[in-house]
């Protein structure tokens with residue numbers, strides 16, 4: 302077991318973040334002042350912050366001291382950096398994003414003047430520093446197109462036609478809840494109708510996500526869109542995106558309904574173009590279905606189609622992922638989003654598993670690099686980027702766009718700098734308050750909606766009332 306004793310500070314969060322990146326599961330004892338990782342080398346470290354704010358990490362067993370000899374950071378970041386340097390040396394592992402542990406490395410990148418600075422201060426690998434720096438500039442540009450006083454809407458539909466084996470979202474398999482879909486649609490309508498008359502702010506962006514919003518029947522889907530457009534008074538300037546997700550839920554009728562509302566953005570997500578993997582993951586479609594649906598959406602006139610891929614899927618090699626990237630590039634959608642698989646229970650890094658994990662990390666890392674290279678070569682550029690806590694392989698999720706087609710909602714939502722009003726189960730509404738003297742840091746207040754779809758069905762009016770109070774509408 303590896304133990305980190307905190308001295309001169311109480312930044313448990315930062316210590317836990319860094320330990321988790323190396324070893325997976327960790328636990329804390331705040332009373333006794335330490336954090337431990339059970340599946341790790343037997344060693345005790347002392348992480349100290351001195352009165353002048355500098356930080357160092359010592360190994361108790363041999364008095365070895367790790368300290369960064371360069372630009373000082375604020376205490377929370379210093380703590381992370383000195384612990385990262387120690388663990389990196391002890392395990393012989395350098396992580397692609399260095400000591401940047403948060404979900405938004407681009408926020409840190411936006412504070413720096415160059416990719417080199419970012420790499421130097423936070424020990425970020427050169428290619429990731431360049432990616433983070435470039436993406437942060439594009440995110441800032443796109444965020445500037447979403448006025449701070451406007452509202453951004455999320456409509457969540459946590460149902461899918463079947464459950465993918467790797468899924469970590471709160472979605473329900475409709476084979477168990479088919480009869481509930483109509484009730485869920487009616488519940489969202491109720492919530493929208495209860496809140497809409499009180500909304501007096503312009504709506505900049507609207508995103509229907511899930512789950513799979515197109516899981517509804519044709520009639521339910523049309524009814525919900527009619528309700529959204531008439532109640533929320535969506536104007537033609539509003540960017541509207543519908544995550545159609547699985548091709549097995551997309552019908553010509555639903556595409557026509559979306560186009561009749563002038564919706565120009567849709568997501569059709571293969572995750573992989575390898576049929577064998579799709580079958581093993583429990584998805585009820587093939588790569589041919591993806592191509593067919595993509596072509597149909599193109600014929601119907603959708604301007605921007607986003608397609609998601611996942612690197613590091615079970616049953617796949619890095620080459621399989623690169624092959625999927627090539628196939629999507631051939632199709633040529635406006636956006637391609639590359640995710641790295643989030644593993645809830647990933648293999649911990651014990652001494653015995655170091656080599657295995659490093660091999661697997663290396664394979665996915667190299668595949669993601671090659672995928673990005675192909676995307677750049679085909680004229681795509683990164684426009685938003687985030688990491689999930691405990692992202693497998695220490696990598697990131699990156700949205701790529703051709704030309705000026707980046708999704709404003711994605712940028713606004715990840716920025717924590719624009720208000721989000723969420724309808725439906727599991728949604729998180731946010732109010733983001735500008736902080737004096739800082740363009741990038743906002744104070745965020747959150748109002749979650751109950752995650753369980755069936756509880757939401759019974760209480761969507763109460764959910765609307767809570768949000769009305771939260772937004773002071």
Ligand code: SF4
Pocket residue numbers: 460461463464465467468469470472511512513546547
């Ligand atoms: S389609 Fe997406 S949300 Fe639905 S089960 Fe699969 S991964 Fe989860």
